[in-house]
Structures are given as structure tokens and as C-alpha cells.
Amino acid sequence: MKHFRGSFLVTAICLTLAAWWGYDHGGVSGMLTALGVAVILSVMEVSLSFDNAVVNASVLKGWDEFWLKLFLGLGMIIAVFGMRLVFPLVIVAVAADLGATEVWNLALTDPKAFSGHLTAHHAEVAAFGGMFLLLVFLNFLLDDEKEVHWLGNFEKKLGALGKVSSISVMVALASLLFASTFVDAGQRMVVLVAGIWGILVYVGVDMISSLLEKSESDESSNVGDMVKRGCIGGFLY
Structure with a gap:
């Protein structure tokens, strides 16, 4: 897992920024929406990149x-x-x-x-x-x-x-x-x-x-x- 520490850190920072941006534009509901979209896009990006990685x-x-x-x-x-x-x-x-x-x-x-x-x-x-x-x-x-x-x-x-x-x-x-x-x-x-x-x-x-x-x-x-x-x-x- 040590090889992914940097990736986990960048992911946490990006999700935090997404949550902050959502909160700044729409309060708690905006934060949850932005965070949810960011998580979904992250999962899609990782899953769709597996074939390219191979x-x-x-x-x-x-x-x-x-x-x-x-x-x-x-x-x-x-x-x-x-x-x-x-x-x-x-x-x-x-x-x-x-x-x-x-x-x-x-x-x-x-x-x-x-x-x-x-x-x-x-x-x-x-x-x-x-x-x-x-x-x-x-x-x-x-x-x-x-x-x-x-x-x-x-x-x-x-x-x-x-x-x-x-x-x-x-x-x-x-x-x-x-x-x-x-x-x-x-x-x-x-x-x-x-x-x-x-x-x-x-x-x-x-x-x-x-x-x-x-x-x-x-x-x-x-x-x-x-x-x-x-x-x-x-x-x-």
C-alpha cells in the first residue's frame, strides 16, 4: 500500500477541495452534491483506466x-x-x-x-x-x-x-x-x-x-x- 500513499493523499485533497467548493456555492447540500459527483467521477476514472494501464x-x-x-x-x-x-x-x-x-x-x-x-x-x-x-x-x-x-x-x-x-x-x-x-x-x-x-x-x-x-x-x-x-x-x- 505504500506505493499508493501519494495517490491517496492527492485524492483526499481533491475531495476536500470539491467539498469546499460545493459548500461555498450551495451550503451543506451543495457540499454533499459536489462531493458525491467527485467520488463517482473518481471511481469511474479509476475503473475505466484499468484497460489503459494493462x-x-x-x-x-x-x-x-x-x-x-x-x-x-x-x-x-x-x-x-x-x-x-x-x-x-x-x-x-x-x-x-x-x-x-x-x-x-x-x-x-x-x-x-x-x-x-x-x-x-x-x-x-x-x-x-x-x-x-x-x-x-x-x-x-x-x-x-x-x-x-x-x-x-x-x-x-x-x-x-x-x-x-x-x-x-x-x-x-x-x-x-x-x-x-x-x-x-x-x-x-x-x-x-x-x-x-x-x-x-x-x-x-x-x-x-x-x-x-x-x-x-x-x-x-x-x-x-x-x-x-x-x-x-x-x-x-
């Missing part, structure tokens, strides 16, 4: 000490504070066309206004994230090289469609066009653009991952060793 452990075990420390230091800061704290603020700032400082102040001092801006731009945010996650699902489902099929023969037949180049992108674009018909005409173009950006971001991330992964057909490639050993490419991976 994958990371298999990759990091052969890394050089320098890159290992860099990943555990800078990498964790980017993952925790960048994606959990900064990224949501960036989404609201871009979607609502607000300054970063204004969004930060809204999040801290006026959660209702912050929530209002996010809700007002829910359609485009959902389109961006939805297309990204849809491609994650489709590339898993439409994989002709997959050996384990949870849905039996039905999934196996769907996986055969993976032989068609860019089938996932085609399905995602078709889904986006179909879903846009349910959106008000005034928001339709914004939703389409946001969805296309979600697709582009996924394709870009997938391209980088493909470049960094070791090709099974190329025995002379040392990218896999590079990732395992640790370097700038492995760090990005």
Missing part, C-alpha cells in the same frame, strides 16, 4: 529509463490535466466562440452559464465525438482479420466487409448525413462540419498509429522495437 504496462516494461520517467511524468500530466481539464474547456471555448479566460471563469464561478453554453452547442459537440467513437466501433466490428467474434457468425460476416477499403469511413459519412436530416436547418451545416472534423481527427490519429506500429509483413522494420524501447515516436504512440 496496455501501457506491456509497452512500457522495455522502455529506457529516461523515456519511462518522461511518460510517467509529462505524459500523465497531459492525459490527466490536458484531456480531463483543459480539453473540455477548449471544446466550450471553440463551440461557443468564447475566450479561454472567460470559459475558465464561467466554469468556476457560474456553472449554470457554462452548462448553458455547452447545451446550446450540444449538437455539434455530439457530432464530433459521435463520429470519432463510431469509427472506433466500426473499425473493431468491420475487421476481417479478427479471430474472436462475440456475436458469432453474424459478426464474422460483418467483419468480412473490412476487406473493402475505407468501408468504415463510408459508413460514418453516410450515418452523419442521415443523422443531419433530424437537425434543424439552421444547425445542419454546423453539425456536418463538426462531424467531418471528428472523422478527420480519427483518421489522423489512426494514420499516426499505423506509422508507429510494427508491420507484420516487414521483418526489417524496427518501429515496434522503437516503441518498446522508448523514443519520441514511442512517446507519441
Whole structure:
């Protein structure tokens, strides 16, 4: 348990800050609400991070000490504070066309206004994230090289469609066009653009991952060793 003393200390400090913030904004009921939300989010974060931890452990075990420390230091800061704290603020700032400082102040001092801006731009945010996650699902489902099929023969037949180049992108674009018909005409173009950006971001991330992964057909490639050993490419991976 000694390895987790720092984690327990940080958790206690964060829960205390959440309780104090809730009490400052809503008294005892606000404190209990904020504390409850913080506990639920903490449990979800820990449970959902187990799968990443398993994958990371298999990759990091052969890394050089320098890159290992860099990943555990800078990498964790980017993952925790960048994606959990900064990224949501960036989404609201871009979607609502607000300054970063204004969004930060809204999040801290006026959660209702912050929530209002996010809700007002829910359609485009959902389109961006939805297309990204849809491609994650489709590339898993439409994989002709997959050996384990949870849905039996039905999934196996769907996986055969993976032989068609860019089938996932085609399905995602078709889904986006179909879903846009349910959106008000005034928001339709914004939703389409946001969805296309979600697709582009996924394709870009997938391209980088493909470049960094070791090709099974190329025995002379040392990218896999590079990732395992640790370097700038492995760090990005």
C-alpha cells in the first residue's frame, strides 16, 4: 500500500477541495452534491483506466529509463490535466466562440452559464465525438482479420466487409448525413462540419498509429522495437 500513499493523499485533497467548493456555492447540500459527483467521477476514472494501464504496462516494461520517467511524468500530466481539464474547456471555448479566460471563469464561478453554453452547442459537440467513437466501433466490428467474434457468425460476416477499403469511413459519412436530416436547418451545416472534423481527427490519429506500429509483413522494420524501447515516436504512440 505504500506505493499508493501519494495517490491517496492527492485524492483526499481533491475531495476536500470539491467539498469546499460545493459548500461555498450551495451550503451543506451543495457540499454533499459536489462531493458525491467527485467520488463517482473518481471511481469511474479509476475503473475505466484499468484497460489503459494493462496496455501501457506491456509497452512500457522495455522502455529506457529516461523515456519511462518522461511518460510517467509529462505524459500523465497531459492525459490527466490536458484531456480531463483543459480539453473540455477548449471544446466550450471553440463551440461557443468564447475566450479561454472567460470559459475558465464561467466554469468556476457560474456553472449554470457554462452548462448553458455547452447545451446550446450540444449538437455539434455530439457530432464530433459521435463520429470519432463510431469509427472506433466500426473499425473493431468491420475487421476481417479478427479471430474472436462475440456475436458469432453474424459478426464474422460483418467483419468480412473490412476487406473493402475505407468501408468504415463510408459508413460514418453516410450515418452523419442521415443523422443531419433530424437537425434543424439552421444547425445542419454546423453539425456536418463538426462531424467531418471528428472523422478527420480519427483518421489522423489512426494514420499516426499505423506509422508507429510494427508491420507484420516487414521483418526489417524496427518501429515496434522503437516503441518498446522508448523514443519520441514511442512517446507519441
